[in-house]
Amino acid sequence: MSSTDQNQTVSPKAEPEAAPDPIHHGPETNDSPPAKSSGWAVFLFFMIGFAGSLLSGWILFPELLYSKKSQPIDFNHALHLDEVSDGCESCHYFRDDGSFSGMPDLGSCIDCHEEAQSDDPEEIKFVDEYVTPGIEVPWLNHSKQPDCVFFSHSAHVMGADMSCESCHGDIGTSEHTRVYEENKLTGYSRDIWGHSISRLGKPEAGTPRPMKMNDCAKCHEEETGHKGACFQCHK
């Protein structure tokens, strides 16, 4: 019953299409080929806009998002690594309580640099501006994490036998400090997100690993079989 009702209601509407009036519908049939081409134009226009927004998001946006800063002193890791006996741990050492010293403070540097040992302008600048007045160097930390993050160097280096390079890249052999790219919105280094804005693929060998929470969780899942409890990395 209902189907016949529908047919009855539909059929009057369908009638003009079934028997088109050539006089009245002439202009419409003439219009239809340009309507098709305008559809392609809209699609093309959309694709240009889409590609444009992708490109601006992936290329232009990072340029705007990150401001470039340089370290207060152009530190030469390679030179120091040749001089010290104990590798990275000569300056970035573990304390007896298991905590990690991180970036050395002025006290560690003064052992050797109470006076400039060369005529390197960077060393002279370091001695004049920081050592003599006794001011700590405001190093920019590429790996700085938020306050709520607990990271144990001890667990990774001593417990899991990981090398420094596996997370920090081959910073130890660098002769100059890298440009510090600071995220203008969050204040953290670009290293945390990683240099690939799309975060696809693996970072190049020798470059630092991205250090967002998902990166920690991913590695933990691969290495230990599960992501771990919240308190493992949060405090």
Add this chain to the structure above:
Amino acid sequence: MKEKNDYKQAKRYGMVIDLDKCTGCGACMVGCYSENNVPFKADETNKLDSINWIRIFKITNDKPYPETETCYIPMPCMQCDGVGKHGHPPCVSVCPAVATDYDYDTGIISQIYTRCFGCRYCMAACPYHARKFNWWDPVWPADMEKYLNPKVSPRMRGVVEKCSFCFHRYQQARDKAYLEKREELAENEYQTACAEACPTGAITFGDLNNKNHAVYKLKNSPKAFRLLERLNTNPKVYYLTSKKWVRRAGDNYLTHEEPGKIKNNMKEHH
């Protein structure tokens, strides 16, 4: 990584509080406040606003003068194992944001402040009032921010916080153990701030699964009980008392019911 998590040897950190020894002095609360950066308020009498991770409750036996007795019950987060000890305490089960979870390695329930959005379901679910809500951003007196513990992140307005059994101290002890290539922690290496602050030694802390820890023996004492035991939340905080009326106050017993002699109807495993 070398170390795989072996749940068979998992730890269950817990606390035994001897109510016969507790004088209600509040040293545990003070120790906790300063250890965990707990913000205190100008008016701590406003209990809807005040925050504390361990709170001392005072109960009396409701008898007139010669027989009057008082008991103080320090209450941290009970770190419940949940029904059947499967790691599903009431608060974790209701959290819609996974801002709180059960750590199967230690049995400690976390609270992740940056993940919490303040719905307070967990507070409603907790039968022990262990969880507190930050109605305001914390304010410390001038210069006191310099005394904050860097190992504990301060909380912001709009999130729930609770006792963590000083988990950062566990992390510190683990760091040292890693450095010395040890797997196990000694009992005294990881102690909570309240246990250390207690002047009468009423609070004992340790691994309930470890036979060498003091808590292992204490929790099996005939004096031991847990609060609201029949809810089957399986708290890891035990209390010791030699007084019957205190023991009765630990749960909602009917007049004919005798604490400790009631058979639990709920199955351990479900």
